[in-house]
Amino acid sequence: MTAILGGGLGGLSTGYYLLKNNMNSNNNLKLFLLEATNYCGGWIKSIRTKDYVFEQGPRTIRPKGLTGLNTLNMMQDLGLSEHIAPIKSDHPAANIRMIYVRNNLHTLPSNLMSVFTKSQPFSKPLIYALFNDIKSPYKILPDDSIYNFVERRFGKEIADYAISPMICGICAGDAKEISVKFLMKTLFEYEQNHGGVIKGLFKSFLKPKSDTDLDLSELAKKAQEEKWNVYTIKGGLETFPDTLQNHLIENNVNVSLNTKVNEIEFVDSSSVVLKQANGETHTANHVYSSIPAYALANLVKKQHPRLAQTLSDIPFVTVGIVNLYFDKDEPLIQPAFGFLVPPIENSPILGVVFDSCCIPDQKGTVLTVMLGGKWYKEKFGENATEKMLLEVALKEIVKILDIKIDPTAYHVNILKQCIPQYVIGHYERVAKIREYIASNNLPISLVGCSYDGVGINDVIYSAKQQVEENPCLQG
Structure with a gap:
C-alpha cells in the first residue's frame, strides 16, 4: 500500500x-x-465565466527544456492536446515584457539586435554587460545570491532592472537572498570553474552535446516546431x-x-x-x-x-492576488505579457499580468495584480484584508496604466505561505x-x-x- x-x-x-x-x-x-x-x-485554481477567466495562481506553462517537454508528454497522455492554447514566439505576450521604473513603463530587450542599442532604464547597451563579465574577477564560493552573482558578472543595472524583477515574477522573492543556483546554476558553475560566464560558454561549445533519453510526444514535437513561448489551457489552467x-x-x-x-x-x-x-x-x-x-x-x-x-x-512567502475585469470593447492596455516592478522602486505591487493578452477567449480587459511576496508583511502588516489589497491594486492601476474606470468584476485572494524561497x-x-x-x-x-x-x-x-x-x- x-x-x-x-x-x-x-x-x-x-x-x-x-x-x-x-x-x-x-x-x-x-x-x-x-x-x-x-x-x-x-x-492552481481558475474562476471561469462566459466573459473571462480569473487565474488564482499560475496561468501559463513554459514548454522549453527537459522538464517542459516532459509536461507536454503528460498533457498528451491525458488527452489535453486539443485544449491547449499556445503563445508563439511572435506573439506580443512572448516578446513584449515590461518593467516599471521611475514612473514609466519600459520594454525589456527581447532580441539580439536590441542588446546593441541603448534602452531605458539601462544607461548603456546591454552588450557592455558581457564586457564586464570578461574583465571582472571572480570569487570561489559554494553558493551566492543571484543578485550578487549578476552584479559581479554583468553589473548593478542588470541586477536591479532585469534579474530582481524577474525573481519577483517567478517566486515573489528578493534576488539578494535567492540562491544563484535557483535559475543560473550553469552560469555560476562557468564562473567557478572557468573564471567567467563568457569563458565558460566558449568552452561548453567545444564539448559534445548530450541527448536526453526522453521520447517526445507529438505535442512536444509540435511545440518545438512551432516555437511556442508559453501555453495555457482553454477555459482555465x-x-x-x-x-x-x-x-x-x-x-x-x-x-x-x-x-x-x-x-x-x-x-x-x-x-x-x-x-x-x-x-x-x-x-x-x-x-x-x-x-x-x-x-x-x-x-x-x-x-x-x-x-x-x-x-x-x-522559508515561504505570502502573495496577494487581485483579478480585475473591465467590460469595455476597446482594449485598455497595449498588447504585452505585462510588467514587473523592481524592488528598488519600493512599490506595494510586484507586477501586473495582462491576462486578456495571454489567455484566450477573454472579453474586455482582464488583469491580475500581484502583491507582497517577500515584502508582504512590510507593506500590508499582519492583518491585511482583501479590501485593503483591492484598494492598493486599483490605485496602482490608475497610476501606472491610467485606467480610471471601475472594474466590472474583481476577485481578491490572499495565498498564505504559497511560494518557497530558495x-x-x-x-x-x-x-x-x-x-x-x-x-x-x-x-x-x-x-x-x-x-x-x-x-x-x-x-x-x-x-x-x-x-x-x-x-x-x-x-
Whole structure:
C-alpha cells in the first residue's frame, strides 16, 4: 500500500507516475491520496465565466527544456492536446515584457539586435554587460545570491532592472537572498570553474552535446516546431489538475478530500502510519509527501525533531492576488505579457499580468495584480484584508496604466505561505533532508515545490524522479 500526502499538482503527478510505472511491472499497486482541503489542485485554481477567466495562481506553462517537454508528454497522455492554447514566439505576450521604473513603463530587450542599442532604464547597451563579465574577477564560493552573482558578472543595472524583477515574477522573492543556483546554476558553475560566464560558454561549445533519453510526444514535437513561448489551457489552467484527479480515480486510486493528517509515525523501514485528529489512521508501506516543507515539519517533529527543524528552515512567502475585469470593447492596455516592478522602486505591487493578452477567449480587459511576496508583511502588516489589497491594486492601476474606470468584476485572494524561497544554501539543505531520511531508513519520499523547483514543470518532474528512484516501493 502506497500513500500520497497532498492533492496539489505534486501529489497528483506522483499518482500519475506511480500508475504509469505500474503498467510496466507486475506489481499489484494499491494507492491512496489524502488531501486536507475540499479540492485537488493546490494553488492552481481558475474562476471561469462566459466573459473571462480569473487565474488564482499560475496561468501559463513554459514548454522549453527537459522538464517542459516532459509536461507536454503528460498533457498528451491525458488527452489535453486539443485544449491547449499556445503563445508563439511572435506573439506580443512572448516578446513584449515590461518593467516599471521611475514612473514609466519600459520594454525589456527581447532580441539580439536590441542588446546593441541603448534602452531605458539601462544607461548603456546591454552588450557592455558581457564586457564586464570578461574583465571582472571572480570569487570561489559554494553558493551566492543571484543578485550578487549578476552584479559581479554583468553589473548593478542588470541586477536591479532585469534579474530582481524577474525573481519577483517567478517566486515573489528578493534576488539578494535567492540562491544563484535557483535559475543560473550553469552560469555560476562557468564562473567557478572557468573564471567567467563568457569563458565558460566558449568552452561548453567545444564539448559534445548530450541527448536526453526522453521520447517526445507529438505535442512536444509540435511545440518545438512551432516555437511556442508559453501555453495555457482553454477555459482555465485548473482543467489540468482536474483531469489528473479524474485519471487517478478512473484507475482505482482512492482520493480522500477533507482528510487532514496531523502526525506521521514511522514504524520501520517499510511501515508508516498517517494519523488524523479524529483518531482515524492510514497505514502504508511508503508515503510520498507533496505538502509544503513547513507542513510536513509539523507532522514529523514528534519522532524526528532534527528533520522537522531542517524542513522548517525553508522559508515561504505570502502573495496577494487581485483579478480585475473591465467590460469595455476597446482594449485598455497595449498588447504585452505585462510588467514587473523592481524592488528598488519600493512599490506595494510586484507586477501586473495582462491576462486578456495571454489567455484566450477573454472579453474586455482582464488583469491580475500581484502583491507582497517577500515584502508582504512590510507593506500590508499582519492583518491585511482583501479590501485593503483591492484598494492598493486599483490605485496602482490608475497610476501606472491610467485606467480610471471601475472594474466590472474583481476577485481578491490572499495565498498564505504559497511560494518557497530558495535562499542561499537551499540545495545543500534539501540534500541534508534527504540524507537524513536515507540514513534513518524512513519510508518517505519528498516531492513538490519545496525542494526541486517552484514551477509547474519542476514539480511534475520532481514527482517523476522520486517515483523512478523508488520503483520497488509501489506494490
